[in-house]
Amino acid sequence: MCCCAVPGLQRVNKPDNGQRQDPDVQPVRLLEPTVGVALRQKVVWITGASSGIGEELAYQLAAVGARLVLSARRENELHRVRRKCLELSSLEEKDILVLPLDLLDRSTHREKTDAVLQHFGKIDVLVNNGGRSQRSLYVDTDIDVYGVLMELNYLGTVSITQHVLRHMIHHGDGIIATVSSIAGLVGVPVATGYSASKHALQGFFKSLRTELTDYPNITISTICPAPVVSQIVHNAFTEQVDKPMSNVGDQSHKMPTERCVYLIVAGLSNRVKEMWIGQQPFLLLFYLWQYTPTLASYITNLLGRKRVQNLKAGLDADTAYFTKPKAKTS
Numbered sequence: 001m002c003c004c005a006v007p008g009l010q011r012v013n014k015p016d017n018g019q020r021q022d023p024d025v026q027p028v029r030l031l032e033p034t035v036g037v038a039l040r041q042k043v044v045w046i047t048g049a050s051s052g053i054g055e056e057l058a059y060q061l062a063a064v065g066a067r068l069v070l071s072a073r074r075e076n077e078l079h080r081v082r083r084k085c086l087e088l089s090s091l092e093e094k095d096i097l098v099l100p101l102d103l104l105d106r107s108t109h110r111e112k113t114d115a116v117l118q119h120f121g122k123i124d125v126l127v128n129n130g131g132r133s134q135r136s137l138y139v140d141t142d143i144d145v146y147g148v149l150m151e152l153n154y155l156g157t158v159s160i161t162q163h164v165l166r167h168m169i170h171h172g173d174g175i176i177a178t179v180s181s182i183a184g185l186v187g188v189p190v191a192t193g194y195s196a197s198k199h200a201l202q203g204f205f206k207s208l209r210t211e212l213t214d215y216p217n218i219t220i221s222t223i224c225p226a227p228v229v230s231q232i233v234h235n236a237f238t239e240q241v242d243k244p245m246s247n248v249g250d251q252s253h254k255m256p257t258e259r260c261v262y263l264i265v266a267g268l269s270n271r272v273k274e275m276w277i278g279q280q281p282f283l284l285l286f287y288l289w290q291y292t293p294t295l296a297s298y299i300t301n302l303l304g305r306k307r308v309q310n311l312k313a314g315l316d317a318d319t320a321y322f323t324k325p326k327a328k329t330s
């Protein structure tokens with residue numbers, strides 16, 4: 001069973017069909033007709049739309065009839081995603097804008113926002129999804145990696161949000177949704193800088209939500225997924241800013257991207273303020289951290305020790321949580 005939950009607010013639950021997903025084959029699953037109806041005809045700007053969660057979000061939102069702005073750095077990948085959106089929906093060419101964007105290049109964020117407004121005349125939903133993770137031990141990691149993680153995941157998001165929020169305040173309506181992480185709520189070893197950047201986002205948006213109490217129709221939503229199939233491990237930072245990952249393992253034990261995005265769309269449609277999305281045992285961990293932090297700390301340490309052991313054995317930190325890690329052969 002996996003679910004999306006908001007403590008004390010709302011709960012969307014659906015049995016997991018138990019299927020595992022090949023990370024290279026990502027079939028598009030259309031939503032049930034009622035899920036996402038509230039987003040039909042809305043203008044939704046997705047950052048990080050060229051792969052993983054953002055790409056799948058584009059497909060599922062297109063299927064429910066949302067008009068889309070697709071942003072990431074690689075324009076050709078965005079056009080690929082756009083073509084597929086057009087194939088599986090009744091959207092027309094003018095309904096999907098490809099808008100290349102580098103979250104690190106904050107000087108362009110105002111003009112990018114203006115470009116969306118020029119094309120669609122409004123922005124109903126911003127999904128701050130673009131970001132990168134980290135796989136390295138703190139003691140071995142160049143401090144510049146910590147800088148770029150904050151610049152990208154935190155400041156890039158805060159920057160885009162400011163431009164879009166000014167527009168939403170003017171109209172008195174909108175949703176700013178940010179893909180944070182379980183790592184925004186729980187400490188995650190070998191991803192200390194990533195976890196810090198997601199904790200920063202949690203603190204920022206919690207504060208902003210309260211700052212906006214005079215605007216009840218503007219929803220600040222934070223989305224906290226546990227491990228999900230995507231390119232996130234391939235693209236993770238390591239000990240040095242330019243050193244690529246060399247030990248990416250099988251990702252198929254993680255939550256299927258479609259399932260995670262289905263729950264995100266359901267949450268967005270219902271303006272859910274915080275979504276906890278994960279397979280067990282991660283889903284349980286969210287609740288334990290909320291209600292029994294001492295027990296949660298004990299379990300987190302067990303999982304955390306395994307991550308450190310995996311990394312030191314030359315394995316993907318996420319693999320083999322519950323079995324003995326096999327040493328790398330090559």
Ligand SMILES: NC(=O)c1ccc[n+]([C@@H]2O[C@H](COP(=O)([O-])OP(=O)(O)OC[C@H]3O[C@@H](n4cnc5c(N)ncnc54)[C@H](O)[C@@H]3O)[C@@H](O)[C@H]2O)c1
Pocket residue numbers: 047048049050051052053054071072073074101102103104128129130131132133152179180181182224225226227228229230231232233235
């Ligand atoms: N996959 C998971 O297990 C998981 C779990 C929790 C949270 N998340 C979060 O989900 C979000 C999406 O990640 P994903 O898992 O789909 O990974 P992904 O690597 O497949 O996708 C990340 C997206 O962000 C984009 N991006 C990276 N740097 C960028 C930059 N400088 N400017 C603009 N775009 C940039 C990439 O091009 C890509 O489109 C991230 O914020 C990530 O932290 C992922």
